[in-house]
Amino acid sequence: MSVEPKLTRFKQNVLSKYQIYNSIFMTLPFDSITKTGVLLPLFHETCRKGFANGDDPTTIVDTFFKKYQARRNKESQINLLFRFIQYIERQVVLFDAIEDAAFPIVNNMEGIGTLRNLKETSNSENKLEELRAYLEEFKVRIVLTAHPTQFYPGSVLGIITDLTEAIKSNDLSQINNLFGQLGKTPFFKHKKPTPYDEAISLIWYLENVFYNSFGQIYNYIQTNIYDDSKKHNEIINIGFWPGGDRDGNPFVKPDTTLKVARKLKQSILKKYYADLKSLRRKLTFRGVEDRIVRLETIIYNYSVDLDTPDKISSKELLTELLSIRKVVVEQHQSLYETEINQLINRIHMFRYHFATLDIRQDSRIHHSVFTSVVDHLIEKGSNSIPSNYHDLTEAEQIDILSKVSNEDIDFNAFEDEMVYNTLKTIEAIKEIQATNGERGANRYIISNNQTALNVMQLFAMLKMVAFSDDLTVDVVPLFETITDLENAPAVMEQLYTNPQYMAHLKERGMKQTIMLGFSDGTKDGGYLMANWGIYKAKELLTEMSRKYDVTAIFFDGRGGPPARGGGKTHQFYSSLGPTIEDKEVQLTIQGQTISSNFGTLDSSQYNLEQLISSGIKNRLTEKNKLSEEDRVVMNDLAETSYQVYKDFKGHEMFIPYLERMSTLKYYAKTNIGSRPSKRSKSDKLIFSDLRAIPFVGSWSQLKQNVPGFFGVGTALKKYEERGEFHKVEQLYNNSKFFKTLLENSMMSLTKSFFDLTKYMSKDEEFGAFWNIIYTEYQTTKELLLKLTGYTELMENEPSGKASIEVRESIVLPLLTIQQYALKKIQELDKEGVAADDEERKIFEKIVTRSLFGNINASRNSA
Template sequence: MGESRTVQEQEATRPLREDIRFLGGILGDTIRDHEGPEVFDLIERVRTEAFRVRREEVERSAVADMLDGTPTEVAIPLIRAFSYFVLLANLAEDIQRDRRRAAHVSAGEPPQDSSLAATYAKLDAAALDGATVGELLTDALVSPVITAHPTETRRRTVFDTQAKITELMRVRRRLEPGDPALDDTELRIRREVLTLWRTALIRLARLRIQDEIAVGLRYYDLTLYDVIPAINAQVRSALRARWPEADLLPRPILRPGSWIGGDRDGNPFVTADVVLTATGQAAAYAFARYLDELVELEKSLSQSARLVQVSPAVAALAAAGYPDPAVFADEPYRRALHAIRARLSATAARALGELPEHGLDTGAAPYPTPQAVLDDLDAIDASMRASGDALLADDRLAALRHAIETFGFHLQGLDLRQNSEVHEQVVAELLAWSGAHADYLGLPEADRVELLANELRTRRPLLGPNARLSELATKELGVLRAAKQAIDTFGAAAIPNYIISMCTSVSDMLEAALLLKEAGILDPGSAEATPHSPVGIVPLFETIADLGAGAATLGAALEVGVYRDLVAAAGMRQEVMLGYSDSNKDGGYLAANWALYRAELDLVDLARKTGIRLRLFHGRGGTVGRGGGRSYDAILAQPAGAVRGSLRLTEQGEVIAAKYSEQGAAHRNLESLLAGTLESTLLDVEGLGTDAEPAYEILDELAARARAAYARLVHDTPGFVEYFRQSTPVAEVGDLNIGSRPASRKPTSSVADLRAIPWVMAWSQARVMLPGWYGTGTALEDWVAGDPRRLAQLTELYRRWPFFRTVLSNLAQVMAKSDLDIAARYAGLVADEQLRTTIFGMIRDEHARTIRMYLAVTGDTELLSDNPSLAESIHNRFPYLEPLNQLQVDLLRRLRGGDDSELVKRGILLTMNGLATALRNSG
């Protein structure tokens, strides 16, 4: 693949190759100096041989033979070396992307798709009217929701050092040879690389949820706190300039969320205390940043009353600023800001139970809401503009105003999530204890719905203060009462949603509502007031069957009067979450993607009929097997009407670092979410027109064939689960200290009960990538059946339809990162030779078939013809994966053979982290 690159492509990527060689050389020098020449020489021999394998100069066994029998204590520095090679290659690639983008702009070329500049140009060309835009963007929201991932174990020191190296490399590129600053910069890079080498890459102890909460908040420090409000302000300004009459985006469109500390589906470690920790630490971060900014503003806004005239509102604030009127007597803005800081300090102390750093203990009255803070800051802003100081107002003051408007007192919304089976058990227990019904679990669905609806209409609680409940019920109610406390303390936005996993029925939705009522969150209303809840009830449809029935389930819920009233009280807004991971695990890649599309079509139709404002929450993983891929393309691939200005999606931990650890990358990723949302909302992007139904029928057939092919392997082949457990490190994902969450929802060896993260992660580590492609080749081949006309139909769909093009493009990304020769080494871990031969043979045949059919449909000559940057990435980094995979197989064999030493376990964990770093959105 890499060998077919053109001379032009090679020249364009020359700076990238130079950066990789430079950083690799420094890392090599560091290893030689601190590990000794023998270790360095071994690493160099392995690296050289790995590149020869990639160039097909030697057999694949060359690296394996060289590493065979390597003592564990020698294997550890080898693993660390190749993990750091990959990490530094990632840095070089990120810098190259920035370099290429800057060159694109300086050449005066049109803005690239997925940028807001390109989106604005498309909107201008469409000549939309303000009334239509205003309607479509009512209650607009784009919400990236951060989740945890077991491979996200890197420590803060590693992140900080990466950031320093990235900035120093940018400085180095700007310096000329002979400049003394160049030598100094390269010396500083060497220091940072040494710091990396001397720092443990990962933690040894199992991550606690509290650690994951801290990791999630780290990204606000790195990028999100600064980038999100700035983009919000820019988008609002750009849209209002185009449609001034529409008063667009009265609330910031980008509002982030989190699952870390609220997602208790299968995670017994999420407790009431954890919910309070997650919401409390997020709020503490927000207050600390606001107070820091107020301190800086007090220093900088030194305008004198002798030189400027302030508004009466600012004068009143200034009068309350200091007890002593002589302090900054003629500097009204400083005094006003001091008054704001005093009140915000009191607000923080009341909410957090302690006074933050830079807080003032003056006895000032707390602010009741974030809007009250904004009102005071807006008064300062208006006064400054009136006196001609807009240039100053547009700096730090504007940034603080935008931040408070975006983050409030809560910083991010924490979603709660639990499995419907748990709700069912707890509700049954509450109803039995209260005497409302002794055998709820024995009721048919219609009777359950009637009983729950009646209970939701009454203010009577089910429990008294002396109720004696099971541990499960006590814990579940404790979590919801903690959520109530967070809402009361930080505002309703602190806990925006309650997500019901494996939602299959109306009663599943009403059970969640009843638990919210019991915790005091849902108000059942009265004769004068309708029921309402600040927390939205969000059904999560996950399996293929549940996705197919999703619209019917929601439609039936809307026919229940009390639930319809709850939706009406929320402005007719109803959110629905779509599960990419479990649907994929259930039915395979193509069937899951099509089931999701069909579910969206049905839900859009339901929204049209019922008048609800539908918001879809996409449970996308970072990996393609869990719904990953380029976010911009994925948004454009949604059915018409599925976005309508409103979109939430999970940003999974395995790719958060790549997306949000550096300001430029964070800005680009968030911009692409907004660009895709605006285009999908305001433009016709589906591209099928009157040919939609015939295209849907073709995909119906393809999906059915793909699901059948997937089921033959995963669900119907005897011994498949055993093959999976032996040929991948999935067992070790559960046994080693990886992440806070158990690998399975409950003790079982069933694929159905295995969590999607370890399912996808294990196949990725073994370089099979099965969840991202299996079954698609058979579906395409069987449907085409050698008929050129049918092949031409698929080719035309690929050209015209963003959904089909995105599905195949993501498949190609995954398959390009797969390596069945390496996968064969993992298959060798399976003890049963017949089982190994049967299942790996099926995988190898389908792999070849899928590549063949992909190339036939797209007309490409290789997998990544449409993605040359990824092709270059694979060319640069994959030789570093070779030894990591080979060593992982060897260490797994040792562990399973009885060597359970800490060093072996640490080596396996290091290989997992290194491979995930290298595979990025496939690891």
């Protein structure tokens, strides 16, 4: 049987279907303006031709109205633009659903990187025993975060799911109904979601996707790779940030954390109940039926009321099911043994916590909270904190903090809400461990971690407040900026040489989780330097940890687009050499990455298998060790691009350009996340206050994608000018890591479209700055094509490129409308029109509304 090339499968199963269903979709009247579906293709064509002719967005919109809608008044024109926005948002949903439906056809579910392929390869190479041994210690943890890079409300996610199913079965009447529903369902959130709302929307994925895909993967490994029904290392597990991530989010309170933990427990109990209910219909034999009915009743009551006295622990539940399985095997010819096993496996993986709730807070907040606590204790005459604590050196403070244990702290003595909430949160961790099991909440991440003292302040607070005898929480420093990454090994050595901290690590299995953040790294150091900085930090941290017999577990804070550590993530993990610890792969998954890579059973299973096999590949195949010569080139490229990016970031027009020419300030108005869009309350925009998501997102809305390529071209050009381009070619051919980096950068370039903002090049104030960006884009594109030998970007990924092209084409009118509105606002600014002017408000609303479709269409950046 011959398999069509991936691009052909994409064209037949995605592109053709989109064209057919879109033509049906365009004929549906959604509101009073019935002609929207007829006019949108005309507007789309006007945009396409206009940009090809070098027209600016204002000219394009004006041309369209003159040519096709000359009789419309101003108000009616604006109304039509809003209707276009609504239609385009829904076209993006339609394309999402069609791509989801075609996922198992376009992607080979048994091809390279899948478990079946891994098993067959290991078999043919006589490495099955090695594979089994590896799977006993390897783990993948995906951590769902509430970072707002997608905004679909739950109702729309439900429609996408139903539409995907209807498209799979070509059910036209159901598709028609769903189109109608889509037309009438609001996409826009009038108020910001609460952190609890965010948790609820992500628990939807736990219940509807991960419960099943995790189970299937575990069952496959158990029956096909181990060929037994024994309990093994759970291999995949899941972390959860909504309700626990306080960094920059004042709305996450201790009771939010407790509420989310209860919801997670209730959700998993409901899933177990559903499985027990279906088992009850099958296990109708003597000596088994009564026991299953009893379990079903207990779990049902427990899921309805977590405080019921008639409860059962997860261990007791497992023991009873194992005993039932034994009876079935011995007395009933193993009937339905597989189904019993599947439930046992799920309980082994999810227990009563479902997902591990991580707590996260900024080191600067901890420092201020801890200072208040120390002052309080000194005032009370503490045994463990001396009165001259604040005058001591950092090393002396660390020594004191490592030895403290429980202190009698009166939470109500603190007027500062942040101090009270931080202490209450530590208490909440203890409470969650008591109800959901230790894995319910056993990690506390310190973002912006700079020193060993940052770690020891939290270490001491945990012990003082709730964990004096037995600290069952891992303290996880997060290193983000280029400087912090460079200092990380020294910080960890300081901790490893502290006897009390080392004793804690011994209790935790001699494992230290270290988090490294891509988003802020890119924002701080540019694309190449951030990725190389993290790679080098991992090498040095591995070496440092091994020196003290500690296993470093790296947890990567990755975003969706390549600029934030996204892109082809599994390729990164399979490209790491022997110098980087690889016992576990841990990464954050957020926003559109959740829905695009893990939103359906097929995509979830496929991408989880890719992550599992990427780590294993790194272990079982030839290692990608960088030669000394290649390291010098890589380092030099990173340093050059870092300098170029720093100069660019320091340009006097950098902040004004983002503030006045981009959509940056409109992110806060979209109500897609509970967090504020910048860290301080100041009206003045300061670079360090900028969050990575609005920062990267604003460049993406401008279709300039600066954080994904800036500095790469200049760095490569330096080698070309020196006549040493062959050195870069050698690095590219030798290093899978470098190759993956550049392929992801190509994705950023592919999604750039400078014709959209070309009009800015003539702007008196910003023209020169725009030209700096455009020149770097052209240089990078030209030299990446030269290096790879491609004739066009992403030539090696034709189906990925085709998907991007369709999505970019869908949102082209949306981007045009957004730029048109931004230009109008800039003109009103120049005229000194007040902020509360009605016309201005309308254009601002257009900008805000147009953000959504663009954000969601970027789904394949994940």
